[in-house]
Amino acid sequence: MEHYFTNNENLKSEIREITYQTNDITLTFLSDNGVFSKNKIDYASKLLVETFLKYHSKLDSELVLDVGGGYGFIGITLAKLTGATVEIIDINKRAIHLCEKNIKLNEINNCKAFESNVYENVLNKYKYIITNPPIRAGKEIVLKILMEAKEYLDEDGELWFVINKDQGAKSTKKALEKWYNIEIVEKSKGFFVFRAKIS
Ligand SMILES: C[S@@+](CC[C@H](N)C(=O)[O-])C[C@H]1O[C@@H](n2cnc3c(N)ncnc32)[C@H](O)[C@@H]1O
Numbered sequence: 001m002e003h004y005f006t007n008n009e010n011l012k013s014e015i016r017e018i019t020y021q022t023n024d025i026t027l028t029f030l031s032d033n034g035v036f037s038k039n040k041i042d043y044a045s046k047l048l049v050e051t052f053l054k055y056h057s058k059l060d061s062e063l064v065l066d067v068g069g070g071y072g073f074i075g076i077t078l079a080k081l082t083g084a085t086v087e088i089i090d091i092n093k094r095a096i097h098l099c100e101k102n103i104k105l106n107e108i109n110n111c112k113a114f115e116s117n118v119y120e121n122v123l124n125k126y127k128y129i130i131t132n133p134p135i136r137a138g139k140e141i142v143l144k145i146l147m148e149a150k151e152y153l154d155e156d157g158e159l160w161f162v163i164n165k166d167q168g169a170k171s172t173k174k175a176l177e178k179w180y181n182i183e184i185v186e187k188s189k190g191f192f193v194f195r196a197k198i199s
């Protein structure tokens with residue numbers, strides 16, 4: 001069975017265009033078969049971004065990492081709206097290719113995307129790491145993304161993520177409490193948005 005995180009170069013390409021409107025800014029995203037939420041911006045990702053922006057609407061030169069960025073909705077929106085320097089990683093080659101197109105399409109020059117299995121190709125440290133983690137890749141990968149984030153965060157950095165209550169939001173919070181001060185900053189339609197700081 002194909003998943004949105006498997007690399008399948010033979011999968012037929014059917015590019016579609018999705019737009020996201022916020023205030024007076026419209027962002028356009030090209031999407032395709034074989035990537036997560038290919039036909040519309042994912043509700044949980046939108047909730048995560050819009051909650052993050054309530055706390056950090058303007059950033060200067062801070063570095064932000066979007067882990068499992070898909071076609072780039074979270075990372076590109078934050079680069080455009082906050083001014084931060086954003087890096088997007090994903091294991092899915094097609095997703096990274098779409099990210100690169102979407103960065104150009106939206107004329108963003110403070111954002112780049114590269115392939116990485118979890119943090120394998122990541123060299124920097126970040127003020128913010130943000131992720132809508134790949135639940136379907138399994139709990140082990142999700143916990144690896146969330147646990148190992150602390151190795152890539154500045155000392156005063158923050159990890160932001162979203163999980164549904166039916167997909168282990170509470171058990172994930174418990175598992176992370178040993179390493180992070182973690183709080184729920186938003187709840188909507190069963191999705192919890194978390195902010196975690198290294199304790
Ligand atoms: C829930 S989707 C979120 C996608 C995107 N952020 C969005 O909002 O549309 C999770 C993403 O994680 C990626 N992913 C899965 N396993 C991964 C891994 N081991 N390392 C990096 N990314 C991974 C998937 O390819 C997918 O794009």
